[in-house]
Amino acid sequence: MKNKPLILITNDDGIHAKGIASLVEAMKDFGDLVVISANESYSGMSHAITVKTPLYLKDMGTKNGVRYYMTNGTPVDCVKLALHTVLDRYPDYIVSGINHGSNSSTSVHYSGTMGAAREGALNGIPSLGFSLLTYEPDADFSSCYQIVKVVFEDVLKNGLETGVYLNVNIPYTDKIKGIKYCRQGKGKWVEEFLERTDPRGRKYFWLTGHFENLEPNATDTDEYYLLNNYASVVPCTIDATNIDSLKKNKNYEL
């Protein structure tokens, strides 16, 4: 009898988020699930690790055959704790999300959800992150289930290249047309800071902003497909090298 795969589930919206409960629901038939997530939201934490404060880990018990652990760490801390402290062996897969809000285009760099998936890839584990394009805490995630299943079944069947992880974004509509594997669109956050004054008279700032698609005419990017009601899958690499830059073959002897 073949053992079921061991699948680690995590996110950056915290253990109480609807998104992670929805991911557990979508993934429950694929293997033995272990969930590790934080006591609160760690959005925007990217690939951060906690080095200055101690990490706590709480066994939250088993519900419907799924084991739950809670930490005070970032999504990447969650993965590291799972690999080195919680699990008896490395998981076969790591699946992160479902994030409340888009992580398409260059948002992949800010996302804690995608940090967890990247950390999986850095450890040689096939890893995926899912995000739904709405920030509503009580959003309807049911349209995600089919996307999660189709994309994960493809990974089960075909695997992922070493060092590659998937950034999957899902439009918030019940009319999803399909799933497109595509490149990361060029885009940036257009930001400003709200300026306030605290009761002690000190100025303080809140970051605010909106995402801008810098390739509005491209028809092969995640941004394009999401706008056209497709789920987008960007295969991402842990190798940040821009190989083209090396063709200039610049070196200096000192």
Place this chain on the structure above:
Amino acid sequence: MKNKPLILITNDDGIHAKGIASLVEAMKDFGDLVVISANESYSGMSHAITVKTPLYLKDMGTKNGVRYYMTNGTPVDCVKLALHTVLDRYPDYIVSGINHGSNSSTSVHYSGTMGAAREGALNGIPSLGFSLLTYEPDADFSSCYQIVKVVFEDVLKNGLETGVYLNVNIPYTDKIKGIKYCRQGKGKWVEEFLERTDPRGRKYFWLTGHFENLEPNATDTDEYYLLNNYASVVPCTIDATNIDSLKKNKNYEL
């Protein structure tokens, strides 16, 4: 008369670190410098942004013609505050570091120093991060000056491709042979958690580990050159797409 370039300096070891003072020293003749950094160390903060606590900004005045600002934010917050609140215009260059400790290979993903450089690239600004391969707070950074100058002069002269930022690592020796532009080596952190018990009887964990070069026989990686007393320059891209994965041309209609 041509205006001097405006150069933003930041780091992740905090405003009082020797590394950032050394970077100011190395960069002072290249343009008008503005320094923005944090009140304490933000190592391991990657590309994190602060979304749950307010950011404060303190004008620390001018020393030797260089303007200093201090924040309570991450390195990426520092860049965003500088672009949107501190500076009258976008800087011509962003230079981050000099980090106390290596950011070679896959450490680029954890590094706050490199987060700041990536944030510059995301905003279309030629950006570089420098790291010295020692964690000594009082390390001798004088061997870095020539490397900083040669690499920055090359950027001044030739520019950087849009979306590309440089990850420069410098061996801790006074016998540096030269500077090699090269690819990011494959490597990972081999980690464990130190387990302790706090005075209230709760277990807690500290992350600890060491870096492992997964390509010990490669002769074209940053790891190889650093071991051989060269400074390494990896041109990194903000485009995380693994283009090879897309050749399979997988799509699903629903």
